[in-house]
Amino acid sequence: MPNKRLAWHFEQPERTSNAGFAIAKYEVTGAADTKTTPPIRLYTLPNFVVTAKPLREEIKKMMSFYEERFSAFPWAGINIVQLANNFGGGYAPLSGTFMYRNVFGAKVGGQGYSSFSELTAHELGHQWWGNYVRPLSNGDVSLSESLAEYSSCLYTEIELENRNQLIQDNLSFVYTVGAQDDRPMQATNVYSSPKYVQIIYHKGATVLHMLRHELGDDLMHKGLQVYVANLGRDYAKVKDLRLAMEQASGLDLEWFFEQWWQRKGNIYVEFAGRVETLKDGKYQVKLRVKQLTELAFRFKLPVRITYADGSYEDIDLDVIPDDKDDRIAVLTHTVDKPVRGVRPDRTRKLLRRFIHLTPADVNLDGLVDGADLIETAFRVNRAIVWKNNFFPNRLWDELFDIEPSYRIDADDVDLVVSSAGTTSVPF
Ligand SMILES: [Zn+2]
Known part of the structure; x- marks a missing residue:
C-alpha cells in the first residue's frame, strides 16, 4: 500500500471478541510436527529457538493433563507467542497465548521453570475458561x-x-x-x-x-x-x-x-484442644472451634492426629453451623492409641487464619510441654514477611507464630518455654 503501510487480514472459523496479534521476526517451533494433536506451534525470537523445543514438550504435557480432566482441546490448534519485551504477564486470546520474553528462556527443571509452568498452565487453561x-x-x-x-x-x-x-x-x-x-x-x-x-x-x-x-x-x-x-x-x-x-x-x-x-473474607478460627482418657482405655481428641468472623463458615477441616508411637492418621472433621450465628463447635474423635498431638489443616487446604486459645499449646493436646517446644523450635526462621515485603513461605504456619510477627523466631520459642505447664481450660 502507499505510504509504506501494510494491510492484512486473517480468518478463523470461531466467533470471538478475544483476538490478538504480534509482529516480530519469528522462528516457528513445531510447525512441521503433524503427529501432535492439536498442533502446538511456538513463535519465538531467533535466539530462543534452543529453549523453545523442550518447553514445547512441557506444553504438550499440560495439554494432555487438561484434556484428561476437562475436555478435548476445543480449537484446531494453538499458537504460543513470545513477546519481544518483558512487560506484562500473559494474555490468552482464542487459540493463542502471548507471554513475556523471559518466560521462553526457562530451563526445564531449572532456572525460570516454575514461572514458566505457572504462567503457561494458567494461559493454556484460558482456552477452556474464558474462551470456550x-x-x-x-x-x-x-x-x-x-x-x-x-x-x-x-x-x-x-x-x-x-x-x-x-x-x-x-x-x-x-x-x-x-x-x-x-x-x-x-x-x-x-x-x-x-x-x-x-x-x-x-x-x-x-x-x-x-x-x-x-x-x-x-x-x-x-x-x-x-x-x-x-x-x-x-x-x-x-x-x-x-x-x-x-x-x-x-x-x-x-x-x-x-x-x-457472595461473601467477603476467609475462615478465621480460634482453636482449643484437649486429649482425654476414656474409661474404656481409649482416647478422645477434642477440638473446640470458635469462629471469629461475623458470619460462621461451613467447612471440612483436615486434621492430622500424631500418636505417641510416631504413627499418624489424617481425617476430615465437618464443621457445619446450624446458622450463620452458630460460631462454636466442639469436634470429637475417639482413637485407640495415646496421642502426641493434633494439627488442623497441616497442608493449608482451607482459606483460613487460625489462632490458639492457649497460644503455646501448638499441638493442641491441652498441655504446654516439651513437645510444643520441639515443634516450634523446628520451625524457627520461617516467615511470610521479609523486610516489610510479603514473601509467602509454604512451610510457615501462623499456629507457630505465637507472638504474632509473621515470623517464627526466638520470641515464639521463649513464649513456649515461659508457658510450660499451662493447661487449656476444660470445655
Ligand atoms: Zn488469566
Missing part, C-alpha cells in the same frame, strides 16, 4: 481467571508435585487483603478493588481447590466436564458452574457458592 466458556458479566469473571489459576495450581500440584503456587495464592489473599479492599468474588465492582488479583486469582483458585476437597477429584472434574459440555461456545454465569457441579455430584452446593462467591 465465556463469563457473561463482570460478576462472573471468576469463571475465567479463577478457573485458569485453579487449573495451573492443579497442574503444578499433581504433575510437578509442588504445592507452592497453591499455598502462595492462599496466603496472598489472607495476609495482604485488608477489609476495605475486599469484595465478594461475584461482586460486579470486584474490578475496582486494588486487590482484584488477590481476590479473583488467588482467593478464586483456593476456593475452587476447597470445592475439590469437598467433592474429591473425580466429582470435581466430572462437574467441570458437565460445565464445558453444557456451555461450550456460550456465555456462563457463576450459577451455571454451581448447577453443573450439582448435576455431577448430586449434592446441594448452594451453601458453598453463597459462602465463597
Whole structure:
C-alpha cells in the first residue's frame, strides 16, 4: 500500500471478541510436527529457538493433563507467542497465548521453570475458561481467571508435585487483603478493588481447590466436564458452574457458592484442644472451634492426629453451623492409641487464619510441654514477611507464630518455654 503501510487480514472459523496479534521476526517451533494433536506451534525470537523445543514438550504435557480432566482441546490448534519485551504477564486470546520474553528462556527443571509452568498452565487453561466458556458479566469473571489459576495450581500440584503456587495464592489473599479492599468474588465492582488479583486469582483458585476437597477429584472434574459440555461456545454465569457441579455430584452446593462467591473474607478460627482418657482405655481428641468472623463458615477441616508411637492418621472433621450465628463447635474423635498431638489443616487446604486459645499449646493436646517446644523450635526462621515485603513461605504456619510477627523466631520459642505447664481450660 502507499505510504509504506501494510494491510492484512486473517480468518478463523470461531466467533470471538478475544483476538490478538504480534509482529516480530519469528522462528516457528513445531510447525512441521503433524503427529501432535492439536498442533502446538511456538513463535519465538531467533535466539530462543534452543529453549523453545523442550518447553514445547512441557506444553504438550499440560495439554494432555487438561484434556484428561476437562475436555478435548476445543480449537484446531494453538499458537504460543513470545513477546519481544518483558512487560506484562500473559494474555490468552482464542487459540493463542502471548507471554513475556523471559518466560521462553526457562530451563526445564531449572532456572525460570516454575514461572514458566505457572504462567503457561494458567494461559493454556484460558482456552477452556474464558474462551470456550465465556463469563457473561463482570460478576462472573471468576469463571475465567479463577478457573485458569485453579487449573495451573492443579497442574503444578499433581504433575510437578509442588504445592507452592497453591499455598502462595492462599496466603496472598489472607495476609495482604485488608477489609476495605475486599469484595465478594461475584461482586460486579470486584474490578475496582486494588486487590482484584488477590481476590479473583488467588482467593478464586483456593476456593475452587476447597470445592475439590469437598467433592474429591473425580466429582470435581466430572462437574467441570458437565460445565464445558453444557456451555461450550456460550456465555456462563457463576450459577451455571454451581448447577453443573450439582448435576455431577448430586449434592446441594448452594451453601458453598453463597459462602465463597457472595461473601467477603476467609475462615478465621480460634482453636482449643484437649486429649482425654476414656474409661474404656481409649482416647478422645477434642477440638473446640470458635469462629471469629461475623458470619460462621461451613467447612471440612483436615486434621492430622500424631500418636505417641510416631504413627499418624489424617481425617476430615465437618464443621457445619446450624446458622450463620452458630460460631462454636466442639469436634470429637475417639482413637485407640495415646496421642502426641493434633494439627488442623497441616497442608493449608482451607482459606483460613487460625489462632490458639492457649497460644503455646501448638499441638493442641491441652498441655504446654516439651513437645510444643520441639515443634516450634523446628520451625524457627520461617516467615511470610521479609523486610516489610510479603514473601509467602509454604512451610510457615501462623499456629507457630505465637507472638504474632509473621515470623517464627526466638520470641515464639521463649513464649513456649515461659508457658510450660499451662493447661487449656476444660470445655
Ligand atoms: Zn488469566
